[in-house]
Amino acid sequence: MTGRLLTLPAALALVAVSASCRVDRSPLNVVVVTLDTTRADRLTPYGYLDASMPALERLAREGAVFQRAYTIVPLTLPAHTSLFTGLSPVSHGVHDNADAALDGQFDTLAEVLRGSGYQTAAFVASAVLDPDRGLAQGFDRYQDTGVTELGRHRSQRRGDEVINDAIAWLEHADQRPFLLWTHLYDAHQPYEPPEPFASQIGNRYIAEIAFADAQLHRLLDALDRRGLAGRTVVVVLADHGESLGERGERDHGIFLYDNVLQIPLLIRAPGVAASRITAIARIIDVMPTILELTGQPARHGDGRSLSPLMRGGDDHREAYAESLYPRRIGWSALASVRDDRFKFIEAPKPELYDLDNDPFELNNIAGARAATVEAMRRRLEAIASASTAASTPAPVSKELRERLAALGYTTSSGAGTARNRDLPDPKDCIAAMAAAALDDTARTHARMPCR
Numbered sequence: 530m531t532g533r534l535l536t537l538p539a540a541l542a543l544v545a546v547s548a549s550c551r552v553d554r555s556p557l558n559v560v561v562v563t564l565d566t567t568r569a570d571r572l573t574p575y576g577y578l579d580a581s582m583p584a585l586e587r588l589a590r591e592g593a594v595f596q597r598a599y600t601i602v603p604l605t606l607p608a609h610t611s612l613f614t615g616l617s618p619v620s621h622g623v624h625d626n627a628d629a630a631l632d633g634q635f636d637t638l639a640e641v642l643r644g645s646g647y648q649t650a651a652f653v654a655s656a657v658l659d660p661d662r663g664l665a666q667g668f669d670r671y672q673d674t675g676v677t678e679l680g681r682h683r684s685q686r687r688g689d690e691v692i693n694d695a696i697a698w699l700e701h702a703d704q705r706p707f708l709l710w711t712h713l714y715d716a717h718q719p720y721e722p723p724e725p726f727a728s729q730i731g732n733r734y735i736a737e738i739a740f741a742d743a744q745l746h747r748l749l750d751a752l753d754r755r756g757l758a759g760r761t762v763v764v765v766l767a768d769h770g771e772s773l774g775e776r777g778e779r780d781h782g783i784f785l786y787d788n789v790l791q792i793p794l795l796i797r798a799p800g801v802a803a804s805r806i807t808a809i810a811r812i813i814d815v816m817p818t819i820l821e822l823t824g825q826p827a828r829h830g831d832g833r834s835l836s837p838l839m840r841g842g843d844d845h846r847e848a849y850a851e852s853l854y855p856r857r858i859g860w861s862a863l864a865s866v867r868d869d870r871f872k873f874i875e876a877p878k879p880e881l882y883d884l885d886n887d888p889f890e891l892n893n894i895a896g897a898r899a900a901t902v903e904a905m906r907r908r909l910e911a912i913a914s915a916s917t918a919a920s921t922p923a924p925v926s927k928e929l930r931e932r933l934a935a936l937g938y939t940t941s942s943g944a945g946t947a948r949n950r951d952l953p954d955p956k957d958c959i960a961a962m963a964a965a966a967l968d969d970t971a972r973t974h975a976r977m978p979c980r
């Protein structure tokens with residue numbers, strides 16, 4: 530038998546192992562990459578076949594792929610605000626790109642991690658996420674889109690610039706754990722993919738995504754080169770998808786169908802096995818997941834950690850979503866809730882889809898399933914009344930209105946946030962927007978005609 534006493538070299542080896550274990554228990558780094566306007570079903574790890582996306586494919590091999598992940602608002606600012614607070618817009622009050630910035634009373638992921646000794650940096654690519662829009666809270670460095678050679682504020686910038694800055698920051702980061710957020714806006718309109726992607730891929734939207742993937746690849750390489758990959762939680766997700774003309778919607782922001790609500794979500798982390806997860810995951814669940822993976826105490830919020838799912842457990846959620854933006858142009862707001870089988874969209878003409886039998890939401894069965902409609906409407910009202918904050922939109926300044934108009938977003942100050950059934954149903958009006966979209970300046974009109 531080997532006996533219980535250790536030889537001296539064995540004991541020293543054990544001490545060395547304990548010491549290295551102690552080092553390994555230092556908090557994990559966190560990298561969050563948001564791919565703006567990126568539909569899950571246009572990515573190769575989600576079954577898209579007509580392109581190559583090596584970085585996303587690598588993450589899918591090395592981490593958890595959430596096959597049914599959903600955003601909560603199909604607009605950049607509210608979606609990112611929910612991502613970084615773990616709160617529904619009903620709670621944090623940012624429903625629209627033109628709403629008042631996130632109030633300082635709310636704790637962001639960056640504030641929580643910085644409070645635990647993390648260094649924090651963000652590199653964003655759209656003026657929608659300018660530092661005064663609320664998400665700079667908690668970041669030591671928050672790099673916005675910058676200015677042109679003529680000194681004008683830029684509305685957006687390319688992903689290679691964003692990643693250049695992020696890698697340069699990484700090279701000079703100190704030994705403390707870090708939170709790094711990079712935002713890639715390339716897949717947003719207008720689709721202007723750089724070469725060689727434009728020539729290699731016929732579809733300009735897909736080419737933009739492939740370009741963003743190449744930038745993600747550079748970031749993952751930078752983590753590898755610095756020996757950080759095994760000590761870093763990497764979370765890649767979209768803020769929302771893109772309609773690509775389906776149902777008459779050119780891009781995103783009005784409707785709540787899955788072409789804009791379903792998002793890619795991939796999480797690679799030490800100790801997390803590669804897996805495909807089919808349970809519902811929500812953008813509000815990402816912050817609690819990161820806090821759990823980094824050993825932070827759980828916090829009160831609207832989301833909950835996805836870790837049980839990544840450990841192979843079962844955990845059912847319902848997913849809320851809303852679009853109040855249509856009210857700003859004189860149409861009814863929309864809200865939706867889904868469970869494992871049904872999705873209900875509250876609208877002047879309500880919609881119910883049986884996702885098991887109708888995954889593309891083509892057959893509205895609201896008229897035939899009155900009891901299910903009523904039950905889901907009550908769930909929606911319960912979620913909407915669970916507000917933890919007054920959400921009165923502040924007037925939109927002229928300067929902000931101009932910034933958003935440059936990105937194609939209509940704003941009108943003073944629009945309320947309540948759903949209003951006296952207003953027309955967006956599905957009856959979308960053709961008017963499609964016509965107006967032919968002329969981008971028309972989109973800056975405060976009200977959009979219906980029909």
Ligand SMILES: [Zn+2]
Pocket residue numbers: 565566604605606768769
């Ligand atoms: Zn966006």
